[in-house]
Every structure is written in C-alpha cells, then in structure tokens.
Amino acid sequence: MAVDLLLGLQWGDEGKGKIVDVLTNNYNIIARFQGGPNAGHTLVFNGRKHVLHTIPSGIFHDEAINLVGNGVVIDPVIFKGELDKLEEQQVDYRKSLLISRKAHIILPTHRLLDAASEASKGKAKIGSTLKGIGPTYMDKTGRNGIRVGDLELSDWKEKYRALANKHESMIAYYNVDIQYNLKELEEEFFKAVKVLKSLKFIDSEEYIYQAQKSGKTILAEGAQGSLLDIDFGTYPFVTSSNTTAAGACTGLGVAPNQIGEVFGIFKAYTTRVGSGPFPTELFDEDGETMGRVGNEFGATTGRPRRCGWLDLVALKYACQVNGVTQLMMMKGDVLSGFKTLKVCTSYKYKGEVISHLPYNIEPENVEPIYSELKGWNEDLTAMSDASQLPGALKDYIAFLEKELEIPITIVSVGPDRKQTIFRKQLV
Numbered sequence: 001m002a003v004d005l006l007l008g009l010q011w012g013d014e015g016k017g018k019i020v021d022v023l024t025n026n027y028n029i030i031a032r033f034q035g036g037p038n039a040g041h042t043l044v045f046n047g048r049k050h051v052l053h054t055i056p057s058g059i060f061h062d063e064a065i066n067l068v069g070n071g072v073v074i075d076p077v078i079f080k081g082e083l084d085k086l087e088e089q090q091v092d093y094r095k096s097l098l099i100s101r102k103a104h105i106i107l108p109t110h111r112l113l114d115a116a117s118e119a120s121k122g123k124a125k126i127g128s129t130l131k132g133i134g135p136t137y138m139d140k141t142g143r144n145g146i147r148v149g150d151l152e153l154s155d156w157k158e159k160y161r162a163l164a165n166k167h168e169s170m171i172a173y174y175n176v177d178i179q180y181n182l183k184e185l186e187e188e189f190f191k192a193v194k195v196l197k198s199l200k201f202i203d204s205e206e207y208i209y210q211a212q213k214s215g216k217t218i219l220a221e222g223a224q225g226s227l228l229d230i231d232f233g234t235y236p237f238v239t240s241s242n243t244t245a246a247g248a249c250t251g252l253g254v255a256p257n258q259i260g261e262v263f264g265i266f267k268a269y270t271t272r273v274g275s276g277p278f279p280t281e282l283f284d285e286d287g288e289t290m291g292r293v294g295n296e297f298g299a300t301t302g303r304p305r306r307c308g309w310l311d312l313v314a315l316k317y318a319c320q321v322n323g324v325t326q327l328m329m330m331k332g333d334v335l336s337g338f339k340t341l342k343v344c345t346s347y348k349y350k351g352e353v354i355s356h357l358p359y360n361i362e363p364e365n366v367e368p369i370y371s372e373l374k375g376w377n378e379d380l381t382a383m384s385d386a387s388q389l390p391g392a393l394k395d396y397i398a399f400l401e402k403e404l405e406i407p408i409t410i411v412s413v414g415p416d417r418k419q420t421i422f423r424k425q426l427v
Contacts, residue, residue, distance in 0.1 A: 002260025003208070003218045005248050008225035009318040011272040013298065013305060014265040015330035015412060017041025020057035020221050022420050028216040029065045030058030031208065033251030034241040035223030036073035036106060036136070038129040040298060044415040055082050056221050059093060069204055070102035071241060071251020073136045074148065076192035083195065099196070100204035101149030107160065108185035109167035110135040116174040126237050127274020129301055137240035139163070151197055205253025212258065220248040226318035234361065237276025245322040264324035266315055268332045271305040273298045277361045279368045280308035280344045294334040309342040309370065312403050317357035319404055326426065328410035332393060338375040341396060344368040345403065373399060380413040386423045
C-alpha cells in the first residue's frame, strides 16, 4: 500500500491537524515525519478545542495507530504535558502511540541555546518559537545529538552531561543576558524522560515497511508549511527541517516510489507568524478583519499572525515542489463579507512580470499583481454540502482550480471537524 501525505502549502497554520483528524477514519496509521513542538495542530470536536504539538492528530481515534517518526524532534517536557492532557480526556494513548528510536531529543540546553542565539541577533532575529528546534537539528546534522533509542542504553546520562556542558559553553559565547537555573530545568526534564520511556519505542522504518506489506493504510502528517522548508522556504526565515514531500521519505524511511496521494492544505487567504517576507501582507482594515474573524493567533506561541490575500505564485510553487494531487481549502468562511477579493497571480520583479517564485521575495524586489473576484456575504459555517455554497465562492474555487490545475476536494467552513465539505470523492 502506498503512503499518502498531508502537507501545508503556505507558511504554516493552514489547518493540517483538523484535516488529519477528519481523514483518520480512512487510515490505520497516522505518522508525523518532521518538526517538533514548534508545531501547533488545533482540533475542534464535541464542543472542545484540542491543541497538539508533537503527537499525531489521529490520537483521538481509538482504532488508529499514531507514530512519531525519526524526522521529528521531541521535547520530553512538552510531550509529557500533551500526554497529561490526553489522560484528562481519558484517551488511552499507550496502546496507540509509538515513538521512533531514531527521533532526536530536545534538551533543556537546546532551548537555552535557541534563546541566546535569537537574542544575539537583535533586529535581525528570525522569529524563532524558542522551543530549541534549530539547535537540536544542528546537533543532529553535526552528529552530536541524543536520540530516543539512546534512552535504552546504560550510558545515556553521560552522553547527556557531555552535550549539556558543551551547550553551556556555547551559551556563554553568545554573551547575552539569559537567566536560567539548569538544575531546576533538568529535574523537570528527567521526570519527563521517565514518562517518555514508559511508551513503546520502535524501529519505525521497519514497522512502516511491514505495515505496507500487510496492506495497512498510512497517512504521513507534516508540521509547519512548505514555505518554511529549510531548502525551499523563504530562507533564513524558515524552520530547521524539510516540511515538503521529500521530508516524508527521510522522516519516516519511506521510499519515493511508495508515495501515493499528496494532499495539500491551504487557507483561502494567507498568513504568516514571525519574521520574513510576505508579498501579499495587508496593513489595512481588510487584514485586521481577516485576523479578527479568523482568530489568527499561533497555536504554539499565541503570537498574532500577519494576514494577506491569497498568493497563487507561492501556492503554485508549493504544489510543484510537493507534487500535490489534491487540494483542500481552509477558512473559506473567514472571507464572508468581503465585497471584493484579491488573488495575487504574478509578481512585478526587478522591472519584469514573472509567475514563478524567485530567489528573493523581499519587498524591495517584489510587487504583487492582483486579479479581483466578487466576494460573498453568506455565512458558511452551517453549510454541509457543496451545493449550498454561494455562487461567488464557487467562482472563487473554480478560478483557483483553473490557475493551479489541481482539484480542490475539500472546503473547510469552520474549525469543527463537522464543518468540512467534501466537494469531490477522495481518490
């Protein structure tokens, strides 16, 4: 059986968690393949809001196995907090949650390093979530990291001490005012590690291979968005992992020829958290309305998201890099009430008009060129069938499908899992 992928196509916060939750009934295994607790996947059902950071979004379905893959970095303290909340909701995660031995562990000193590095940049800061993600991936590629499988070894604490000591010398090098009590942080960390060790660790690439052979259906869940990919995103204002389709292969050990459907999630407009270029960003009443109506605050950081019109140049680029086969449009309901909608279809770049994403999209180089479409006033949130959607929204969807040459199979009209309209049968 092929492995299907679910990816964000913008700068994150597209609604991946909700769609994974909606689609989980179609899959035996949900597998996270990259990122860490810098992700925030929000799920709403039965009148309650649930926010996950590391645990796959299929965890609330009794029959699904949820796998944290080798490409993920795990903060045991944050992970324990997620488990505590699941226990409060009487979710039996012990039978359904598996951890790859090859996943790397975020140490308390990784978070301190993150804070010191960001503080040292001053106005040039990249907008890190300060979760220690970057330093952990740096240790991974530098071959210094501690992995989940190391916790099963008798000398893992010696490895920890050596790496933590190295980190403290690096923090001192930054020469910034970072106040911390490492002893207190370590006490919390080691308690959380004990909880982590109570879960089932597996050789995840072998597990997935055998699951495929036996006919199990698998959905790979990405974190962050394609435009935050370490290679293909708006560098250096990106995350530290490959958020695109290729990351699923390296983050789970899945061969490229075993990838099936690639589901691409995007908002009907565009948002971004933190620093970095954003060609269609709005600084007017329209942008303020999007943020207020869309409740655009980071699920992990609580920071307000920057809002702007849909950028088709960037979206086409993400579809191309990922090989997207089906699109899913989120937050169509937020655009209700706009008299006119704008969609960026090309850029004016250094004196010429281009329709591809160039190397540099800083404001001094790029000016968005817009097409205008008629808006709609209808409240979409109670609609349950594609036939109920207003004509102007149908025209908006048709315009996007024509431009992107990919079908939009799902339209989300609210945060609840029930507020999901299937326009076409999923393959």
